[in-house]
Amino acid sequence: MHIEIADNGAFGSALVSLNPGEEFVSEAGSMFRMSSNVDVDVTTRSRSSGGIMSGIKRMFAGESFFFSRYIVANDEEAEVGLAPMLQGQVALIECDGKTRWVCGGGSYLGSTVDLNIDTQFQGLRGALSGESLSFITVEGVGPLLVNAFGLITELEVQGSLTIDTGHVVAFEESLEYSIGKAGGSWIQSFLTSEGLVMNFEGHGRVYVQSHNPDEFGKTLGPMLPLRKR
């Protein structure tokens, strides 16, 4: 398996080359090009994790309900091109199995079939702020692809760091984290329009995105025709 990240700029994408017998998984619908010797299986499961219920859980995590699974159909090399929907970079994370990775809802692009994928709910706090606050956890050894809205910056946390939830792409679970308000109180949080933040403690890597997709959506929304009730 070989992964090449194309155009590390506003329109990043990944080209995954597969040898016969290798498999890859992506968020359903992110394939934009592939060689014709690839079988695509649209499934609710990544590997061992869950059936339809985990599909529903993922839908709440802001991901598509389904995964696409790519299988090489003959004994020749194959390729699959994956791209997210929004503008932004794509990054490759080599999971070493020492710690789980956690992806923010909408940041998961794809991974090798050897990685276990599951959804983590963050409870009602997400509903209060209107921000999607579910995560996708990734466990095992192998390549993981994440996408961002805008630029991806890798931060090394040593001690503590606070990041707006809308800007978190992925982080190592070796970090302790809690979700809280940016201000001291809910009122202050509301007035500053800084929603929820994640407070990280410990040692580990965090990928952040320069822009918040929700904020962009809220900019465009009022310019579109109203939805009928």
Place this chain on the structure above:
Amino acid sequence: MDYVIQSQPSYSVLEVTVDPGEQLVTEAGAMAWMTSNMKVETSSRGGIMSGLKRAVLSGESFFQNTYQAEGGSGTIGLAPGQPGDVRAYEMDGGELLLEKGAYLASTPGITTSSDFQGLRGLFNEGMFILRVSGTGTLFFNAYGDIQEIEIDGSYVVDNGHAVAWEPSLEYRLTRAARIRSFLFSDQIIMEFEGRGKLWVQSRNPRSLADWAFPFRGVESDNDGN
């Protein structure tokens, strides 16, 4: 004529310098800036019918602008409406097929016409695509990064991501037996066959529009009626 494509692939701008007597044909609305000695002539190139066909059938402009420099050489900067890549394609009497909206500019020896896609066009970007032929340089653009693929055999592209292809390639729209799904809404794909070059874009403007739609407001009882 000299050209340079700046800041590829994210925010490509095509800068063309023309000598006196040379002409550049562009898609209407693509001009971002130009030296003041550039003169423009707007016409429905090839006559009203061909302009109408271009506009109605393949989603390009009714009018095309022809620029030329007066009293010395001049420079024009062309930026497509969407951010993304711009590619130059040298033509020598051959043909190239362009998806709706991909045409940016060309030298005058190149002509464009609509090509009927039949029923498969219903499920595609449109019933017609643009058939470009002649000799000279063609510039086309896309939303996102443009990737060139050499096909010898067959290749699969998600519907909405193909930008341009050589006529030696045949394509068909299919749900593809290779995609197993119990869903009705699975991807429609374009399957290309033959030997030739294909260019694809790494983003799809339609999916962006679909993504933005849920953010719109809800009509209240006081509105309208």
